[in-house]
Amino acid sequence: MYNEADAKDVVTSRRNFIKGAGALSATALFGGMAPAVLAKSTAPLKIGALNTYSKVYAALGNANLNGMNLYFEQIGNTIAGRRIEIVKEDDELNPQVGLQKMKKLVESDSCDLITGIQGSNIAMAAVQYMRQSQAFVLCSGAGITDLSYTGLPYLFRCSTSSYTTLSTMGEWLYANLSKQAVLTASDFAGGRNAMIEFKSGFVKRGGTVIKEMYPPLGNNDFSPYLADIRSTNATATFSFYAGADAVRFVKQYGEYGLSKSCRLTGSGFMLDGDTLPAQGRAALGAINALHYADTLDNAANKKFVRDYQARYKEFPNVYAEYGYVAARIMHAAIEAVDGNTSDKNKLREAMRAVKFEAPRGPFRFTPETQSPTHNVYIREVAEIGNRITNKVIYTFPEVPEPAKRPI
């Protein structure tokens, strides 16, 4: 049982049948060649796209899929003679459901590879299963640092590892903005980990953390915390919030007049395309770090943004870039093995070797972790051409990822 994510990805089963029949007759004529191999390399390439397509974080899943589809359409939806078929499954941002859906994609749908997985909790919950089933996974979403250190040979990640981004931000903040900061984040593992990673760069350089605050997830009124920040007379804050919390925090930060006295800084995920429209002018001037910005001035990004806008009538965000890069990686790797995805080791070698100029800048996999080595950009929220987005104020080129778990 499979389904189509987009009309362009519809399998023409007749074409496959003819291909299959042709292959069989070819082997009948030439004999000796194992028909199974031939049949496999013309069978459709099934890619499982496991994301959240319902509820609150659906925008991320949809952007991811859009980015992927954009790239695949540009290469005619075929890799090495195999027609691409995307099987979309919704994890409902619930690790229990995500696990079940992944099992379905791997076992019932027999996908050649799985991609997507925006939720870090879902990714971690699936690690045990990935180990057991040896499924080939190219994660194009979750940023949790732990995912780089699972040691799984067939797990790749093309999104980001939050450690590199946040510790780099910590170092930059110390050197350029303030030697002291107040940290705030939503009280969940993602928020707390983000602060730990920021501190590892900031404190290592000599920075002092004045205070740390962790409002509950889904908190709607930040004023007590903001008043507290004001009382410390800090000149900079570093934060991480997601979704509606990010919108509320940034808006209230402005409402309570903190932006003048205390610079708002945070993780780039708090101030990107999915939240900026709602945050509006309150976000202007906020400094953040991410491995991508839609204003990046390189050829690959210019093309990506232009094509994405033409196709989807809106600007791409970081989740769309993940999907686009994932598709490009799959293209390069699968073509290198001539469409033979059944030999996982060969595919792995091919994928490890993938290197190219992505919209985010140069992309390659860190050999020890199979997670990205890419640029980290320090960005500032600004109004550019009638739209609120991020401009890059500093680039850390190709920041290496630690080979062993750093904290």
Added chain:
Amino acid sequence: MDFFVSQLVNSLALGALLFMTAAGLSLIFGLMNVVNLAHGSFFMIGAFTAMSIIQLTGNFWIALGVGWVPAAALAVLMERVFIRPMYSSGHLNQVLLTFGFIFVFGDACRFVWGTDIRNIAPPALFDGSLHIGGVILPLYRLFVVLFGGVVGLALWWFLERSRIGAMVRAGVDDPATAAGIGINVPLLFAAIFALGAALAAIGGIVASPILGTYLGMDIEILIPAFIVIVIGGMGSLRGALVGALLVAFIDTFGKAYFPDYALFLVYLLMVLVLLTRPQGLFGIARG
């Protein structure tokens, strides 16, 4: 002292929001003995409708003026077609019915408005903050407090002083006799259900500049609204007000002074009230 004052204003604003949302719920229970679990959905529909109106017209006041209409219309439809046949089935079955509607309305909103997080900007008139002494008071929150007060007064006048209000109170006390003296009870029920939904929708519209407009806000507001009417008492307007203020105070000051335990305090209060006085502080004791 500054901190206290600004927190006071915040809790009043939050209380006003909770009051507007919970008042509708309380009214519906008081009159119709129906616990509408889909109440949060009307809250969300109001917010999204207002967002669309603002996108079209750029005017917050128009959105506030008419943004509640689709929610109220849906409520009438829901009452007529689905709830009315169920009156004889006991109110626990009605609870289940409205629970099903949470799913339906939630997906319907997603279908119409998509999945992005949105926001309504506060009206230009109230954008910005007042700086008094060392205290910063966002103008919009002051507006919310005032507006909540106005709505509360209007509701009070409606129930206590108007003819329709008298009919509502009669219908609450004794539907059979009310029908006997010529009050069109079914029409009244539909009207009150619509009013409750409209109140929730207005609550959603007014809350949006503070809370945002996003899928999932229906479920997020549901528990607080229920805590309010459980504590204040179902069927009582005064109860909704007192309950809302109580919950808002505990939540706001709890977060400020006992950040680790704020969440528990409110639930504990709910449990305490349910155990000691199940009908709530001002509620009608019902079976």
Added chain:
Amino acid sequence: MKHRNQLLLIALLCVLLAAGVFASDYVSGIAAEIMIFGIFAMSLNLLVGYTGMMSFGHAAFFGIATYMVIGLGVHLGISGWWGALAAIAASTALAALIGAFCIRVTGIPFLMLTMAFSQLLFAGALKWRSLSGGTDGLTGFVPPDLFGVSLAQSAGARYAVVAVGFLLVLLFLNCLVRSPMGSIFIGIRENEQRMRAIGYPVQRFKLLAFTIAGGLAGVAGALYAFFNAYVSTDILHWQQSGDAMIMVVLGGTGTVVGPAVGAGIFLLLKTVISSHNEYWALWVGAIFIACVMFLKEGIWGFVSGRLRNHSRRPRATQAPAVPTAEAKK
């Protein structure tokens, strides 16, 4: 139902369940999940259908069992089997504790109170992240071995464990509702005042029902831990309790096995619809509403009612507006 028909049905059930061991991993996985939630829904029905107590906080007992098994395994290295025993004991104890408070009220306040306690537990799990793993949950649990076969590796073994659990719970509940205690529960649902007047210690029996229901939910929770090897706070959210309620209503409150059928319908609908359409919630919600309004006896209740009508037995009682459970299946 005739004795012979009953035996036939049980035999059929056993055959079907045995066949599941040989089905594909994916199919047996779905079947196992249905059975786990079937147990959960059936346990809720003991409260809702048989004793007339509508609870919206049942997820607490399911969740605490899962957390116990996974938590003991991950933090203390305790084997899943012992963990399961501890889990069922914990959920039974918790149900006794919470029940003692909740039975003081009835109707809507009871509903709210059960929800409040469940939310307290949920908030606690969110807060004590070191114990519960917070929203990210606890990973790294290794399911135990069953006679040398690792539950982690063998889907068939997992299925077998769940199937046995399901059968045991089904048998237990069947015996319970036919027993004198079962009749008392039904009597309480029908008319609490009358039962009290006759002299039954109604509160004690309500507490008993609540406790047993909680313990059975704990069985489901423990099995879920084996099945998933993972737990997160979502399992304690009131939406989980709501889902159980949907399963009960879909299947029907009138029979013991109805809710399990409801669980199957709910999960299959969700899985099938979500593979084709993003709006599964809308469809499931609509079907649920239709059941509440028109099919009060639930889908299984409807089917089994039809089957019963085909036999010559005259109907002993009229079906009242509120769905009922009769002592007979």
